[in-house]
Amino acid sequence: MMRPLFGFLLGSLLLVAAPPLEAQAPGSAQVPGTARDSVSAVLGDFHNAASHADFERYFSHFAREAVFIGTDATERWTVAEFRAYAKRRFDAGDGWTYVPRVRHVYLSADGNTAWFDEILDNDHYGTTRSTGVLVREDGAWRIAQYHLTIPIPNDLADKVVAMIREQAKEGAKGGGR
Template structure:
């Protein structure tokens, strides 16, 4: 158990450092880009360490998290905070950022992003979301997680998905 956690920690640290270099090397990086990258990297780091208070503090008080299943829409504080507590009691979840893009509203107080993350356990995902500026800080107001399905696997995945939804409907 200790060995597994240690390995996860070392791999996670390496990937965060590589990701930091990737983001630092991007052209036209603004101070707000750096702050938003830090918030999102901290979000993933807190989740991988199951640090509930640190994780939830990165969301707005009325934030929303969208999971990968059709019924997974959790609002703060009640639904999402309870979901996080349950998940973190099981050890949290680990997603490492691979690529990220950030855009801003004209007034500069709202940002939206899309990122590709990778989970050692589950593979690649796309995270999309919205951040709101609070004083000089950014907070996540909305985060949506979706599976990435390669086009060549789409037909097979679609059939499995359709079957699962039909099975649910017939229960």
């Protein structure tokens, strides 16, 4: 009687402790959950570096050919352009703080590309969203594209669109803060 019970308990324990089969990347020894955790850690450190105005650490997370897309329609920056913008702010100790609330990370089948979307909180802008793509570059995850947006509730969309159109008519230019 003890033998079948022991076998059942041991088998149950092994089933619970084993990673799910779909977690194993085809042709890879790395479990995607681990890669997702690595991508999430990069994004977390990216936000932390910005919050502390740590210029070198912040920009170490970008791929060589990365693009940063900001909240204004005019804000599409190469890494070099974005570095020039951020340098004077970070040198003055003026970073920006976005606190992740929810993050989703996805991986390509070959495990070399990841994409994400996250909801962030910011003292000035409130709820924001970022999306982006990371690639494996020189053995590390690097941000190839980062896009920051301010989600607009559908009930306010018509008013916001009207305000944007009015600003465009007046010839006002946005961006380049």
